[in-house]
Amino acid sequence: MSYRAPIADILFAMTHEAGMDVGLKDGVFADLGDGFAEATLTEAAKFAENVLAPLNRIGDKEGAKFEAGRINAAPGFAEAYRQWRAGGWNAITGPSDYGGMDLPVLLNTACIEIWSAANMAFSLCPLLTLGAIEALQSHATEALKALYLEKLISGEWTGTMNLTEPQAGSDLGALKTRAERQQDGTYKLFGSKIFITYGEHDMSENIVHFVLARLPDAPKGTRGISLFLVPKFLVNADGTLGPRNDVYCTSLEHKLGIHASPTCTMVYGDHGGAKGFLVGEENKGLACMFTMMNSARLNVGVQGVAIADRAFQQALGYAKERRQGHVAGDKGEAMSAIVQHPDVARMLMTMKAMTAAARAICLMTAESIDRSRREKDSSARDRALARASLLTPVAKAFSTDIGNEVASLGIQVHGGMGYIEETGAAQFLRDARIAAIYEGTNGIQAIDLVQRKIGLSEGEIARREIADMRACVAALEGSNAESFGDMEPCLTDAVDALERATNFMLAACAARIGDALAGATPYLRLFALVRGGTALAKGALAAHRLTAAGRSDPALPGRIATARFFAETIATGASGLERDVTRGAGSVHAGSAVLDA
């Protein structure tokens, strides 16, 4: 089934749930006014629907191919990448000094949803490049920027992140790749990296690797890691390509999904050493890498939203066509479309509501990142940065969890056809499954949320967020719309549960860290249900206001129904999650003891 970018849904969420309406008024999003956001998304949709989406299935079937040290992209991918570059899509958020458009992350986040939904395997290449651009921009010398930044922003060259080694996955402190200082101020790198996305391919002239490695005299653990830029081809002072550098792809993984995205083992220095350039300071590489990772984490969350939306579109289309049985009360001759069966409607609404909630959280995170850069007042920038830090792990983990859940429901809606590869529903599950793992597993995200984020400013950032959720619910009280159902009482209970769980967590982090870590995953889920549910409620109120004001938009009743469904059937899980967070640690520890026996 073909893909249609949900432009109206995304714009509505940007505007009414993620705060673009406020940003347009207060000037933070001045560049998105006068229909610019809509026009951009409309163009992005055309490219995604016409160029990227038609390659999604063939990319899955054929995959990228490894032959004699080279990787050939899946059929059509190199040409699509050429068009991608020509369209300027790589440059949306890049700095204007280097050819970028300096547009908001919010807008790019919306675009990334569209690229990822159309073709997740393709979209990973520019996504990694985006991370490389941010690391370079934030931490590299002017000389390195001058040589590399423009080419990465244009997309002429692509970027990679080289973190993982066989013994160093979630624990980067264990990495062994070696960097040796050279007389000329450069370094020579030796070692192997695994799971490197687009580590090698034939879609661009050069590939710029960002590599974590350890100097000979470096302290142990994460304090002894440095970040290096290692290009596939060395770059001459005039920007032309020089000799091939000593970094090679030695194998390609055979994965569950995203077959067209080459996942490479990269070997550095087997022929004398790979020439590398320090980015940031020696031994401060992890901090630099985190610049890339925070942006990458939000973007991976967006992949979850994207696949979820695509799976929903396909399942809804099928459920409207496919006829089986008769719904209660239907005496007609013809069978009913399965969308009319309540149990199928429940599955589809679950898909729709989860997707909408995750999208709202991702766009909110993007909005905060923009405010952290664009606010005039430095304390407002700091507040926004702290909020983005708080929301990032939630955006990443919740969105990718629901990406899996929604893709699985999408298969279920199709019945037996869902299990047949040609249908396409199964690919969404296979593709989505990686997103809960890479860029920090969702367990790592939950630990980050609990151990580092909710405690920011002594809990003030988290408390402010909860106050904002409560304000969304309070606004509901003012409206007596019948279509809102029990949204208000359900969300009130959910916010209460989150507040109690947060207080528990803040105390546990100080006194019983083991208990806090044991409840981290259900806490993140609880946080996301309440943040997502209240954001959708905010959208429902806006839809209600627009309807009352006479706006004739056939999508408005659906926005209210989606928010209500989320509050009444999904956010209702809050009480169980609270209990799990606040009283479940004992059983986790008891379980841990018997597992390890």
Place this chain on the structure above:
Amino acid sequence: MSYRAPIADILFAMTHEAGMDVGLKDGVFADLGDGFAEATLTEAAKFAENVLAPLNRIGDKEGAKFEAGRINAAPGFAEAYRQWRAGGWNAITGPSDYGGMDLPVLLNTACIEIWSAANMAFSLCPLLTLGAIEALQSHATEALKALYLEKLISGEWTGTMNLTEPQAGSDLGALKTRAERQQDGTYKLFGSKIFITYGEHDMSENIVHFVLARLPDAPKGTRGISLFLVPKFLVNADGTLGPRNDVYCTSLEHKLGIHASPTCTMVYGDHGGAKGFLVGEENKGLACMFTMMNSARLNVGVQGVAIADRAFQQALGYAKERRQGHVAGDKGEAMSAIVQHPDVARMLMTMKAMTAAARAICLMTAESIDRSRREKDSSARDRALARASLLTPVAKAFSTDIGNEVASLGIQVHGGMGYIEETGAAQFLRDARIAAIYEGTNGIQAIDLVQRKIGLSEGEIARREIADMRACVAALEGSNAESFGDMEPCLTDAVDALERATNFMLAACAARIGDALAGATPYLRLFALVRGGTALAKGALAAHRLTAAGRSDPALPGRIATARFFAETIATGASGLERDVTRGAGSVHAGSAVLDA
């Protein structure tokens, strides 16, 4: 990773959770005494571990192959099937008059878990044969039994179920395959069937198809369906094989998983008509097919348990080997095994506890089936049959849902390695995914539970089941074991929630069927959480008693910890599910209206 059949876990669940202890005392399971059950499972484990499990990965990679109308089983499968037959494994529950062993379904259910875990794709072949045996035994003429039953029980021939057609999936009333009466009392069949498991293969001399078709003068819908036996090779009066019948496989599906299980399109009658023999009465075919389907539904549930257990074994093994980071408080030099990290322990305990709960439900269902056949008193038989009917959809849907969830968690525990096909964790998810769909989708199971099962005997059967759950909890109150944690209050809340939700459902079925159907899926989940959680509590009490009695079994603390974990972190979802069941219908209907707009 190799497979180890969890014999001790299964025996414990059979004995202490599913009532084998009582059945040994009251004589219903007399044939399982004196260690016979354990001895049988030990032999089954050897065969599964040594013959079936080593073929699981190659079966996935190579799959069954379709060439020129024939299907070649995956490498090694034909030889394994020969050994399977020779071992007598096909005959456990078959009637002794035809060479079967007449042993309890409970024992065979335990074996089916072991076969399915070792190699789900292989195990489907005998599973379908088992359904064929039951249909033949219950509904066929003596003449048909004499010709076919012994060969099916021995496994010399295999059986299939032919229900689905492109337009008739969940709604069998729409099927079009035609059967024409012949002068000699046989029938000629014409039509196509899709999704036929092991519809064609080279592992046995003959394949006996059970086919639903419609007579020319049949009433419309499900009341006009008849069941026919259609052999691949016609059978002479002396039991030898006669001419090839007019039924052919025309294509093989390309599926997400179970690649070694051929899923066939079967065409009947393209060369003059496929000769068929009526099973049961004309137009009563659906009732006969339900005999096969009820047994098949339990067995599909068991597949969910099986894959879940296998995924757990693999994930636990990995988590004990893999070292990353340091757990809180650990000052050692070496990294900690990831099993020691609380978040990983939570995932593993969730896997273990879900699997144990689903296993208990499946074994309880099997025990009830045995009692429905073996009790001396006819009213006891009827009660047991009603209980089996009540539990069957729960066993099927919950176990296969958790099969998916646990397999997905298994990938997550592996981190990036889980996404690499060679690891094997991904195959479990791909294989497991079908089980929630075939033999009636899990949505159909939920509707069956709500619309047909909880109302049996005006709700008496359901009320009796809930009373049994309450009795399990009441027994906990008597014990003050510290290791039980909050098991008792958590399960009390859960039983209360189930009771209220059941009362709501019984009323809704009578008055507002649309509301009942809208809440069917969360109701089934709620039922399963409470039935599973209380069964594990019963097991925990037994473990506690055995420990107090001085039994030195290192697994006993784990049984208590698992029950506690389930009660405190999984059954705690009951309150949210109750709210969803009792108050969520409005939002489903509102959603339905906008989806179908």
